[in-house]
Amino acid sequence: MSKTIIISNRLPLQISIENNHLDVTPSVGGLATGLKSFHKDGDSIWIGWPGLTEEEIPENLKDEVQKKAREENCVAVHLTSDEIDGFYYGFSNRTIWPLFHYFMEYTESDDQFWKSYQEVNQKYADEILEHYEDGDVIWVHDYQLLLVPKMIREKAPEAVIGFFNHIPFPSYEVFRTLPWREKVLEGVLGTDLIGFHTYDYERHFLSSVSRILRHQVDFNEVTLPDRIVKVDSFPMGIDYKKFEQAALDHFKSTSENQSELQRRLDHHLEATPEAKMILSIDRLDYTKGIAHRIRAYEYFLDKNPEYIEKVRLVMLAVPSRSNVPQYRRLKREVDELVGRINGKFSTVSWTPIWYFYRSMPFENLIDLYTTCEIALLTPIRDGMNLVAKEYVATRTDRTGVLILSEMAGAAHEMNEALIINPNNFEQVAEALKTAFHMPKEEQMERNKMLQKRLRRYSVEKWAQDFMKALRGTKENRDSFKATRITSEISEEIMEQFKKAKKKILFIDYDGTLVNFVNKPEDAEPDADLKELIRTLNSSEDTHVILISGRDKNTLGSWWRDIPVELISEHGVWMRQIDGEWELSENVKSEWMDAVRPVIENFVDRTPGTFIEEKNYSLAWHYRKADPQLGEIRANELSNVLKELISNRGLSVLEGNKVLEIKSSDVNKGKACTKKLVGENYDFIFAIGDDWTDEYMFQELPETAYTVKVGIRKTSARYYVEGTPKVRTLLEKFRDNL
Ligand code: GDG
Numbered sequence: 001m002s003k004t005i006i007i008s009n010r011l012p013l014q015i016s017i018e019n020n021h022l023d024v025t026p027s028v029g030g031l032a033t034g035l036k037s038f039h040k041d042g043d044s045i046w047i048g049w050p051g052l053t054e055e056e057i058p059e060n061l062k063d064e065v066q067k068k069a070r071e072e073n074c075v076a077v078h079l080t081s082d083e084i085d086g087f088y089y090g091f092s093n094r095t096i097w098p099l100f101h102y103f104m105e106y107t108e109s110d111d112q113f114w115k116s117y118q119e120v121n122q123k124y125a126d127e128i129l130e131h132y133e134d135g136d137v138i139w140v141h142d143y144q145l146l147l148v149p150k151m152i153r154e155k156a157p158e159a160v161i162g163f164f165n166h167i168p169f170p171s172y173e174v175f176r177t178l179p180w181r182e183k184v185l186e187g188v189l190g191t192d193l194i195g196f197h198t199y200d201y202e203r204h205f206l207s208s209v210s211r212i213l214r215h216q217v218d219f220n221e222v223t224l225p226d227r228i229v230k231v232d233s234f235p236m237g238i239d240y241k242k243f244e245q246a247a248l249d250h251f252k253s254t255s256e257n258q259s260e261l262q263r264r265l266d267h268h269l270e271a272t273p274e275a276k277m278i279l280s281i282d283r284l285d286y287t288k289g290i291a292h293r294i295r296a297y298e299y300f301l302d303k304n305p306e307y308i309e310k311v312r313l314v315m316l317a318v319p320s321r322s323n324v325p326q327y328r329r330l331k332r333e334v335d336e337l338v339g340r341i342n343g344k345f346s347t348v349s350w351t352p353i354w355y356f357y358r359s360m361p362f363e364n365l366i367d368l369y370t371t372c373e374i375a376l377l378t379p380i381r382d383g384m385n386l387v388a389k390e391y392v393a394t395r396t397d398r399t400g401v402l403i404l405s406e407m408a409g410a411a412h413e414m415n416e417a418l419i420i421n422p423n424n425f426e427q428v429a430e431a432l433k434t435a436f437h438m439p440k441e442e443q444m445e446r447n448k449m450l451q452k453r454l455r456r457y458s459v460e461k462w463a464q465d466f467m468k469a470l471r472g473t474k475e476n477r478d479s480f481k482a483t484r485i486t487s488e489i490s491e492e493i494m495e496q497f498k499k500a501k502k503k504i505l506f507i508d509y510d511g512t513l514v515n516f517v518n519k520p521e522d523a524e525p526d527a528d529l530k531e532l533i534r535t536l537n538s539s540e541d542t543h544v545i546l547i548s549g550r551d552k553n554t555l556g557s558w559w560r561d562i563p564v565e566l567i568s569e570h571g572v573w574m575r576q577i578d579g580e581w582e583l584s585e586n587v588k589s590e591w592m593d594a595v596r597p598v599i600e601n602f603v604d605r606t607p608g609t610f611i612e613e614k615n616y617s618l619a620w621h622y623r624k625a626d627p628q629l630g631e632i633r634a635n636e637l638s639n640v641l642k643e644l645i646s647n648r649g650l651s652v653l654e655g656n657k658v659l660e661i662k663s664s665d666v667n668k669g670k671a672c673t674k675k676l677v678g679e680n681y682d683f684i685f686a687i688g689d690d691w692t693d694e695y696m697f698q699e700l701p702e703t704a705y706t707v708k709v710g711i712r713k714t715s716a717r718y719y720v721e722g723t724p725k726v727r728t729l730l731e732k733f734r735d736n737l
Pocket of ligand 1: 166167236281282283316318358359360361362365382383384385386387388390
């Protein structure tokens with residue numbers, strides 16, 4: 001039976017060794033907490049690092065580690081301390097993490113880190129491939145493993161692979177500064193589905209893909225030569241019931257069962273019943289805005305001294321990544337700030353900040369959530385922020401006020417919270433005042449709505465939605481109309497080719513024989529290609545025609561020494577094998593003077609675009625324009641032109657990053673059927689990549705072998721993934737001449 005393979009940097013468990021004895025505990029963190037329930041219930045294995053380096057695990061316990069992991073349906077990837085330094089503390093946390101959170105000044109570009117990142121990603125990919133079986137679905141998590149999807153795809157081209165990015169994806173202007181930006185994007189595009197927490201991250205990612213890799217992006221789909229990658233947002237939820245139940249149990253527990261922490265919290269509440277506790281919980285990370293928060297709190301107390309002894313900030317900072325210098329610096333900064341502010345405001349019976357630098361057991365987390373009337377979560381950037389959601393879920397009597405930074409992904413779904421800009425201290429101070437005085441009814445009204453949404457969009461639902469969309473990509477792939485030319489199909493075609501007595505091959509040029517380039521004049525055929533076409537056309541019974549939208553002069557000069565028929569400008573001109581050009585009887589050109597100024601206006605308004613003037617058509621190219629602006633202007637121009645040319649016997653062809661206006665009577669379909677008139681070809685083959693080639697696919701007889709290059713909707717019977725595959729196919733024809 002097929003299974004799900006989950007892969008994340010860390011396993012959802014932590015293995016520790018004391019006195020040669022292994023201890024396994026669940027690990028803390030957004031992802032682990034979130035996916036654990038999904039993993040437990042389903043048929044899945046989870047691959048990741050168990051938290052100890054190879055050097056830390058004694059030789060005699062290595063098998064035991066794997067055994068313990070397997071008991072939890074986990075597979076441990078063993079990493080050395082050098083690997084952890086380069087891959088995890090290095091590239092992941094000193095390059096990607098700061099960059100993706102817009103901390104460009106913290107972002108390091110170190111070749112050694114990058115090398116290690118690639119090697120360790122390969123290690124994860126290899127481990128996955130060890131366990132992968134046909135039909136399994138693979139779900140890769142987070143920024144530490146961005147290259148893994150491509151690495152799996154290379155070995156298992158048919159695999160169904162999803163990727164979820166738990167942190168923000170920065171805007172193109174920030175992402176483009178990464179020296180290895182192409183490799184990173186290509187790595188993650190090895191997937192079928194990429195998920196982000198919010199639409200903004202999705203938008204930024206697609207913008208980088210289209211600007212940096214220049215792939216075609218239509219709405220939320222990236223078209224690659226061999227696949228379509230879907231990109232979507234799936235805001236991650238929490239295990240709502242678990243938090244709700246924990247809170248209910250907490251309230252039921254008797255005073256003997258209470259934790260020490262709860263006793264101390266209660267003690268404070270009893271001593272100062274009108275005072276309110278403000279909760280802050282995060283990993284100690286510069287993105288979480290902890291130092292800002294303390295300063296904003298200081299600002300609040302400075303401006304509103306009447307709240308002295310009336311509020312207390314209970315701050316839990318969980319130690320994190322202390323091997324990275326910025327985290328050590330932040331720790332010092334926070335220690336100093338807390339010390340200074342406590343020194344500045346404390347009274348005999350009151351300290352303004354109650355600071356814990358440690359990780360706490362789950363029960364204590366619940367003590368804090370349920371006891372504090374206000375939660376102040378002010379990240380400077382945060383992919384989602386699950387703490388905000390957990391806080392609301394534990395407020396079972398619906399009281400409590402959440403103050404949340406608009407920079408957290410969670411803010412998009414939690415409108416009923418008090419949403420603030422963490423850099424605006426005045427606004428934070430105002431929100432604290434509002435929270436302090438908010439009537440209970442209003443608190444309950446707000447939390448009611450929040451809880452309803454959180455309960456519905458839980459982590460289970462999030463995982464199910466993602467998996468459903470991921471499986472959907474497979475169904476989509478399977479329902480694709482054209483059939484991929486596998487080696488068996490290619491053999492079959494060759495058999496028919498060999499048997500046939502009279503054969504004709506229509507071959508498109510750009511995007512089929514050669515890849516697209518920025519300057520159309522740079523797409524000249526290489527010597528091998530020329531030789532291939534010459535040989536193909538040298539056999540008596542095989543007739544090769546290159547059929548293109550290109551102008552006759554360019555096409556003619558590129559193929560001047562090769563005896564092959566050419567059809568240029570979609571059929572306006574035809575060159576005989578002896579080099580003579582003939583004009584199609586259907587063409588007109590008098591319309592061009594009226595249309596040209598309209599297109600020129602679009603050239604002026606859209607940098608990077610230009611007009612290609614052919615004898616009987618005008619083409620507006622926008623490949624080099626900003627991709628989004630190009631698409632917008634192409635739509636606009638297409639509409640303007642359609643109106644302008646109506647009833648003139650002209651049509652607008654929408655090619656690959658080009659709009660072309662020409663006589664409606666001329667197209668590749670008409671041009672190639674003309675070639676069949678009066679002939680008795682028993683093998684007809686046509687191959688092309690873009691929309692203009694669809695005319696050939698539609699007009700040729702059903703028995704023709706029509707082949708689309710790339711994966712797009714098509715009327716062709718077959719498809720191949722890209723230009724290298726076209727060459728291989730043509731070489732097979734040559735070998736079977
Ligand atoms: C990343 C993204 C995104 C915290 N302290 C303790 C503890 N926790 C648990 C919380 C919560 C989780 O850790 C923290 O999750 P966050 O979402 O707030 O933050 P990150 O760890 O930075 O997570 C983030 C997330 O991935 C998921 O996609 O939301 O934006 O940065 O579940 O309860 N748990 C225990 N003791 C603690 O001291 N037991």
